[in-house]
Amino acid sequence: MVNSKRYDDETLKHLQKVQKMMLSDFIKICEENDILYFLIGGSLLGAVRHEGFIPWDDDIDVIMFRKDFKKLDTIMQHNKNDKYALFNVLNEKDYHHTWPQFRLKGTVLKDWWADQVDYTPNIYIDIFIMDNIPKNKFKRFIHRWSCFTLNQLTIHSFIKFKNSSKLKEIIQKFIYYFIKILPVSRYSIKKKCIESYEKYENIDCGEYCDFPSMHFMPIYNKNDFLPLKKAKFEDLTVNIPNNYDKILTRLYGNYIELPPEDKRFRPAPEKIDFGKY
Numbered sequence: 001m002v003n004s005k006r007y008d009d010e011t012l013k014h015l016q017k018v019q020k021m022m023l024s025d026f027i028k029i030c031e032e033n034d035i036l037y038f039l040i041g042g043s044l045l046g047a048v049r050h051e052g053f054i055p056w057d058d059d060i061d062v063i064m065f066r067k068d069f070k071k072l073d074t075i076m077q078h079n080k081n082d083k084y085a086l087f088n089v090l091n092e093k094d095y096h097h098t099w100p101q102f103r104l105k106g107t108v109l110k111d112w113w114a115d116q117v118d119y120t121p122n123i124y125i126d127i128f129i130m131d132n133i134p135k136n137k138f139k140r141f142i143h144r145w146s147c148f149t150l151n152q153l154t155i156h157s158f159i160k161f162k163n164s165s166k167l168k169e170i171i172q173k174f175i176y177y178f179i180k181i182l183p184v185s186r187y188s189i190k191k192k193c194i195e196s197y198e199k200y201e202n203i204d205c206g207e208y209c210d211f212p213s214m215h216f217m218p219i220y221n222k223n224d225f226l227p228l229k230k231a232k233f234e235d236l237t238v239n240i241p242n243n244y245d246k247i248l249t250r251l252y253g254n255y256i257e258l259p260p261e262d263k264r265f266r267p268a269p270e271k272i273d274f275g276k277y
Contacts, residue, residue, distance in 0.1 A: 007058065007268040015123070016053050018104065018277050019060050020234050022125055025084065026062070026102055027238065035072050037064045038225055038239045040128060041214070045248055045255055052234040058266045063128040063210060066201055069100065072127075085122070089194055093187050094118040096158030098151050098194065098212045100127040106275035113159045114270070123274075130208035132200035133219060143199065147211040150193035153179065157186040215251050 007015075030037050039047055041061035046054040064072070076086035087101045094117045103122040114121050134140050156175040163169035179186065197211050208220045225241040232238075241247050248255040258264070 005268045005270070006265055011268070011272065012056070012058060014274060015058055015272065018107070018123055018274060019125065020053075020236065021277070022084075022102065022104055022123070023060050023233070023238070024236055026125060027236065029075070030072070033071065033075055035064070035075075036068045036228070036239070037062045038228065038241050039063075039231075039233065040210075040241075040247075041126075041251065043233070044240055044244060045252060047231045047233045047238060047240055048244055048248060049256060051232045056264045056266055058268075060125045061128065062125060063130060065130050065208070066132075066198065069127065069129050073100070087124075090187075090191060092119055094158065096155055098154050098190065098197070099129065101125065102127060104275075104277065107277065108271060108273035108275075109269050110271035111269045112162075116159055123272075128210045128213060129197070130210055130220060130225075131197045132203060132205040133207050133209040134200055134203070134205050135207060143196075144209065144211075144217055147193070147196050147209075148217060150189065150196050151212050154186075154190045154193045157189055218247075218250060220247070 027037070029035070038044070039061070040063035042054055042057050042059070043061045046052055046057060073086060073088045076084070077088070077091070083105060085103045085105055087095050087103060089095060089098055089100055096113075096117065101124040103124045105122065107123040109121050109123045111121065133143060153175065156172050157179040160176045161169060161172040163172060179189070206222060208222070209217050210220070211217055224243045224247060227242055228239045229242055229244065230237055231240045
């Protein structure tokens with residue numbers, strides 16, 4: 001879906017301020033409960049290159065090992081929290097992503113797909129999860145592609161996309177309508193997807209994959225992340241991966257070089273409401 005709407009400076013700065021508050025609270029929960037997290041994606045790039053937000057960025061990405069996420073999920077589900085909710089993928093039947101989100105209650109961040117789901121999209125932090133992946137090349141190939149396929153089926157079973165590529169749009173709409181006539185629920189597809197991600201959870205593989213990543217299932221070694229390093233993000237101190245240079249180079253190439261000026265923006269949502277924040 002192509003979205004050309006731009007943020008005005010005031011709204012973007014306000015959003016970044018709210019998200020920094022969310023990140024601070026998220027870090028506090030993690031530190032109080034011995035939960036390991038790292039910045040990843042554009043947030044890691046922002047910490048390394050800008051010591052904070054990329055000036056035009058509008059979200060925060062963190063990543064953690066599956067065992068740490070399960071600990072966070074248990075804490076958030078069993079302790080009343082009036083400020084935040086954790087979408088753990090399976091606790092919100094209409095949620096169409098296959099990664100969790102840490103969400104700020106009482107806010108709205110409505111994108112083009114929002115009318116197709118039954119929940120109110122809030123301002124969020126994306127939480128990506130590193131799952132074990134086998135070293136055997138054949139098993140790895142099968143596992144990655146089964147996870148990728150289930151991820152795509154999940155997304156396209158919930159959301160009817162429009163796409164600048166007509167071929168992609170035809171394929172995506174075919175999946176959407178085909179799943180509607182199958183004798184399976186969309187939730188069962190999503191559940192199967194998460195089970196696939198976790199298939200090797202109890203096997204020490206030594207390597208990990210972020211299956212729903214926007215950077216096509218990157219594979220990491222444990223020493224890419226541990227021992228962790230600390231970095232500045234605005235006025236916060238945050239965890240970043242041990243080998244952040246390797247990770248950022250893999251994700252972005254020459255990440256120190258700024259993109260062309262016409263690429264320095266993120267599409268704005270259709271509606272944003274900060275509530276009392």
